[in-house]
Amino acid sequence: MAAVMRTWLRYAAWLLPHGVHVLRQRLRAARPPAQLVPKEVLVANGQLKNRHAGQRCFIVGNGPSVKQVDLRRLQGETVFSVSNGYLHEGYAAMAPQYHCVPQITYGRMTEADVVSWFREMENSIGNAELFLNETEAALVRRYGLFAARKVHYLAFQENFDELNDLRLIDIVQSVPRVESVPIMALMIAMYMGFQEIILLGVDHDSWRTGYYNYAFQPKAMSGKDYSVNDQGKILAENFDTFQSLARLWRQYRHLAKVASANHIKIVNASPGGELDEFPRDSLESLGI
Known part of the structure; x- marks a missing residue:
């Protein structure tokens, strides 16, 4: 009887929000993931391995704390920008070498919206090499986007919680799905051999205020985020917000x-925010 009751409770728990998330994970794990780009497209990522061995880079997020930083100070540094980050004041002077866009959630944002966003991006990110999820490969081909730009694809098909070793994540293979784009940039930067990685504007503090704010005013993507209303107020209930934060923090912790296992130094130089998984420092003390 006790065993039957435990089984019933386990299935009943799947009806709750986090239970639905767990069930989806199990169902995804039970079937082989679809291959959305030819294998050779992922294999080509091997050319990036240790491209920047021993060097340092900056990952510039889009949190509001970036407004306190003169990004022109990063001129001459190797920089990753993310998502709408090309709207930062000082972006042109910073001239990122790499730009990352994670898996896209369609809903309020349609295919036409993504095409509009990508066209805005194409005209705004200078000479940056672009990293996208494989799910956008067909759309890029269909609309002839980024034709003159180097585009790399990642296959976000795995689960961070199922990683059981401390090897560098191999972007030639399928990689874990990310809760936020700085996770994507960190995976790529470590694979490329950077020995020191400095985070800026990686705040993750919107749960305190209940509003998601950027360091700039979005253009093509304005009003397209399904998780907030038109004023930026977060729509999720606290329970689901905290579940998402827990997944995000586990990814940062991993x-x-x-x-640490691979002798890579990650520093959080954001002048604000709540991310506490890396030691804090300032650009001034880093000599920038």
């Missing part, structure tokens, strides 16, 4: 352990 990457912090990977970095």
